[in-house]
Amino acid sequence: MVAATNEYPTKAYGATSPESGVGPMDITRRGLRDDDVLIEISHCGICHSDLHSARNDWGFTKYPIVPGHEIVGTVGAIGEAVTRHAVGDRVAIGCMVDSCLECNHCDRDLEQYCLDGGMTGTYNGIDRQDGSKTFGGYSERIVCREEFVLRVPDALPMAEAAPLLCAGITSYSPLRTWNVGPGSKVAVAGLGGLGHMGVKLAAAMGAEVTVLSRSESKRVDAEKLGAHAFLNSSDKSETKAKAGYFDLVLNTIPVRHDVTPYLHLLKIDGVQVLVGMIDMMPELHTGVLLGRKVLTGSGIGGLAETQEMLDFCAEHEILPDIETIAMQDIQTAFDRMEASDIKYRFVIDMDSLRNS
Numbered sequence: 001m002v003a004a005t006n007e008y009p010t011k012a013y014g015a016t017s018p019e020s021g022v023g024p025m026d027i028t029r030r031g032l033r034d035d036d037v038l039i040e041i042s043h044c045g046i047c048h049s050d051l052h053s054a055r056n057d058w059g060f061t062k063y064p065i066v067p068g069h070e071i072v073g074t075v076g077a078i079g080e081a082v083t084r085h086a087v088g089d090r091v092a093i094g095c096m097v098d099s100c101l102e103c104n105h106c107d108r109d110l111e112q113y114c115l116d117g118g119m120t121g122t123y124n125g126i127d128r129q130d131g132s133k134t135f136g137g138y139s140e141r142i143v144c145r146e147e148f149v150l151r152v153p154d155a156l157p158m159a160e161a162a163p164l165l166c167a168g169i170t171s172y173s174p175l176r177t178w179n180v181g182p183g184s185k186v187a188v189a190g191l192g193g194l195g196h197m198g199v200k201l202a203a204a205m206g207a208e209v210t211v212l213s214r215s216e217s218k219r220v221d222a223e224k225l226g227a228h229a230f231l232n233s234s235d236k237s238e239t240k241a242k243a244g245y246f247d248l249v250l251n252t253i254p255v256r257h258d259v260t261p262y263l264h265l266l267k268i269d270g271v272q273v274l275v276g277m278i279d280m281m282p283e284l285h286t287g288v289l290l291g292r293k294v295l296t297g298s299g300i301g302g303l304a305e306t307q308e309m310l311d312f313c314a315e316h317e318i319l320p321d322i323e324t325i326a327m328q329d330i331q332t333a334f335d336r337m338e339a340s341d342i343k344y345r346f347v348i349d350m351d352s353l354r355n356s
């Protein structure tokens with residue numbers, strides 16, 4: 001446990017430019033405000049967004065940046081007014097560390113869509129009170145307002161719990177929003193961190209689940225993860241046979257691509273949810289939408305829904321498939337993630353940083 005001090009010097013890993021890669025960096029965590037919780041991070045998952053952000057793929061990275069928004073750990077200290085968490089509690093932080101908590105969207109437990117300047121990102125964000133930069137979970141510890149700190153149920157091992165904070169909730173939220181349940185036919189495009197959670201969660205909700213993947217090598221895995229079918233997205237005859245079949249396509253593909261083939265797979269009123277690509281779309285002929293197909297997107301999930309998802313995973317024994325790495329191996333992990341050579345989420349053991 002760390003004694004409460006004014007500030008906390010903290011070891012981290014971050015990037016200083018699009019070309020720098022992610023390397024050791026010293027940062028300072030703020031001294032505790034009355035409503036703050038200090039978390040000693042035990043594990044942090046590696047999301048493809050971390051790689052996009054470190055390299056400035058989306059054009060809005062402000063350097064230096066410390067990625068990491070799949071954070072779990074133990075409460076090390078609390079501010080004077082904190083009531084939700086106690087020292088020693090197993091806790092977690094996802095993609096946001098603050099929002100206004102007052103606007104219409106925050107009122108509806110959709111803090112990720114805060115109308116007052118947007119949610120404050122766990123990294124690459126600006127603290128709403130002092131204007132400082134936010135730094136993420138590739139670090140020993142983090143300080144966060146208590147409302148944005150979630151409980152990790154006892155049934156969830158810490159390392160496996162980490163990816164739930166982004167990959168888990170980003171898949172769970174659209175499945176809930178579009179009422180997936182028994183009888184639903186769900187396709188998951190891209191079998192990576194988000195995709196494999198989408199498969200497990202949709203199957204647990206009772207849906208018939210199909211994986212749409214470029215990687216023939218994942219055909220066997222798809223079934224192990226709980227999918228009922230696998231379609232090789234490069235094989236036009238396989239996908240054509242399922243035209244008009246699905247209620248929901250959860251599209252996790254992280255790069256610019258034509259979404260039209262996935263719209264053809266939808267039933268009337270079926271929904272394609274984009275959670276991966278953040279980019280201009282290649283031109284889309286709207287004729288396909290006139291078949292009453294819905295094309296939409298979804299961003300993470302609100303605080304209450306994220307807690308609900310953690311509790312759901314504990315109750316249904318749903319855990320991501322992870323490979324644990326040392327902080328020092330981050331660059332290799334990024335390279336392998338980009339090559340889709342990970343089954344299915346890297347998780348950093350933060351003792352490797354703490355003890356370095």
Ligand code: NAP
Pocket residue numbers: 046047048049050052166167170189190191192193194195212213214215218252253254255257274275276277278298299300337338340344
């Ligand atoms: P990931 O683990 O790298 O998985 C992405 C999967 O997409 C890959 O395993 C691969 O699956 C497929 N894929 C990769 N490159 C492709 C390409 N060039 N063409 C077609 N398919 C490709 O990534 P992730 O962590 O799941 O994240 C996926 C995306 O979601 C990222 O862009 C990330 O930034 C975004 N994201 C969004 C939110 C949100 O709130 N909306 C939250 C978290 C992440 P196959 O081998 O099966 O084809």
Ligand code: ZN
Pocket residue numbers: 047048049050069095166167
């Ligand atoms: Zn993420």
